[in-house]
Amino acid sequence: MSTDALALPRTELASRPIVARLHDWVTTVDHKRLGILYIIYALVFLLIAGIEATVIRIQLIRPHNDFVSPPVFNRMFTMHGTTMIFFVVMPVLFGFANYLIPLMIGARDMAFPRLNAFSFWMTTFGGLLLYFSLVGANGLYGAGNAPDVGWFAYAPLTSRTFSVGHSTDFWTLALLVSGFGSIGTAINIVATVLCMRCPGMTLAKMPLFAWLNLVMAGLVILAVSPLTAAQIMLLIDRYLGGHFFDTQAGGSAVIWMHFFWIFGHPEVYVLVLPAFAFVSEIIPVFSRKPIFGYSVMVGATVAIGFISMSVWAHHMFTVGMGANVNTFFVLSTMAIAVPTGIKIFNWLATMWGGKIEFKTPMLFCIAFLFQFLAAGLTGVMLSVAPFTWHLGNSYFVVAHFHYVIVGGILFALFGAFYYWFPKMSGKMYSETLGRLHFWLFFIGFHLTFDFMHIPGLLGMPRRIYTYEPGRGWDTWNFIVTIGVFFQAAGILVFLGNLLWSYFRGKAAGSDPWDAWTLEWSTNSPPPAYNFASIPVIKSRRPLWDLKHPADPDWKYE
């Protein structure tokens, strides 16, 4: 390794006083450090929101349980949803995008490094603001502290009349502030992907990871902004006496639903496109084949981006929007299953005939494929408006979207953690612990979310803090809660693996997977400047070309 000399400054860094090193982290504008900050921040909130989920499930383990009181239960599901979406999944995906995009496109940093740091700290303060409500929101005695209006905060529950005190203000301000951070990061990703590619990397030669994150960033720009607008309206209503969502003065509660879900549904694709991006990088490497149908994958991604902007009102079939509106959103929602299905077939075709290596990242990606397919199928069921009339707001819906977010996004994310951990830390993770994590989490996931569909079908509504015995819900809820403990054990093994491997793991080397994208051409962890000299590429798999000079990819592309 001729670049071993680069390891020298690192030992000097390590000997500096801890305050100086912390100061380096706080003031950093390096995309890799910000990426890691995003990821650690998200893991902390993952623990918090996971504990909230556990509280919810313990409360529901048997009928007439009184583990927590009804108001606390409301706070738990509100904080769980808000935290998981805005302060776990989005930051962790931004973290991976931040860390990997410049490395994959052969750049030395993001397009706007200081905007990058600004966005991270905005997101951070948003999360802190949300949890500061626990001490700061108790404006009125007995009015409650943490937000308790549900993660989509329907009007008129958020009006001053029904939400006294300041808990809703903390909720709306936290989302407003972190929303500015998200928009900043999205602008940065778009500018980086379009303007910072290394010579030779045309759009058609970018790794799919960069493509999917480009579309994701475009969606953030178009989808988080409406949420920002809606939060400003809510603040005007609450602080200046406005009437946007005030039905007493002619305002409309339904328009809040529209504005929220104009954000809310594209948001699902904001979260899932980076998961697709991970899978599109991991599956080819562990199948030892290039991705099947690159251009179709790009086309399907862009199609998903467009269609996802026109499906939001399928969250509102039970509101009574009229037959024409319902029909439009039924059809558009069904249509989005087509490009998504194309992707699944492409991943399967990539694996077909490949020399599959069942390493931990690949295990998670294979589970992702099947679970995401199942999640998509219940999604198609729910896209049928009359079906939603029966099952809207039931545990069937809860099971469906957790299947997407946990079974799809989180599994892909765990795959990404194991796949890029050697690059980020320079150490190899423990394969044994990785497999243990996979099987614990896999079993826990299926115990919880497979069986959660059934009480939904039997009529159990979401967000109830307890239920009567003898409705046929008892056994199912018991199984669902037992699954949570398996998942929690899996998460603990995962965190233990990360920590243990970071301090005790074997050195990983720059390219442990024999992979093909540019991030594996530099050291692990990469030096601050990423590449000693900016690479020049001729195909989608520059490292393949380098390793096989007799048979390079660019001859065929």
Add this chain to the structure above:
Amino acid sequence: MTTTSLTLPLTALEWRLPSRGRVGMYALIAAEAAIFTIFVVAYLFYIGKSLSGPMPRDILAPPFFYTVCLLSSSLTIHFAGKALRRGNVRSFGAGWALTITLGALFLYGTASEWHRLIYRDGLTISTNLFGTTYYSVVGLHGFHVVVGLLGLTTVMAFTLFGAVKQEHTERIEVLSLYWHFVDVVWIVVFTVVYVIGR
């Protein structure tokens, strides 16, 4: 394997990428446009839904003069940028100062209109739905004019200290994009509030 060996010989590869300043600004404009879209949709949705007066027909008068001011500031900033591209810093400064003046004049127009609406017609943001949506949309736009003016004034200060030169044309033009956007938004707001909304 070394990192340097990855540098394949570059054979007559011309490599040009879009300017990140422009792409970043276009992305910001897209985000802002989405925010304005939501506010404009809310305005259109709530036209005629106020339960009590005053109504827009009775108290709103289209601010033609100040609209002309704001829209013509797009022309002045355009010519200022062209002057800088040619290297003529003096006429750039003149065009820039004129732009700021026109923008400030527009803000004065909004301020005096609001003063009249509040103190003569008794319309505040909490009076009725019309008040809520009107002050929100016009106020959001006014806020963007203020932000734009802060940016323009910063450049003006640098110009007066002689720090702006021909090589800054690209950055100046990126800032101008934002100002053009603010002007275009006003065309939409004007149409919605003073034409359709009355």
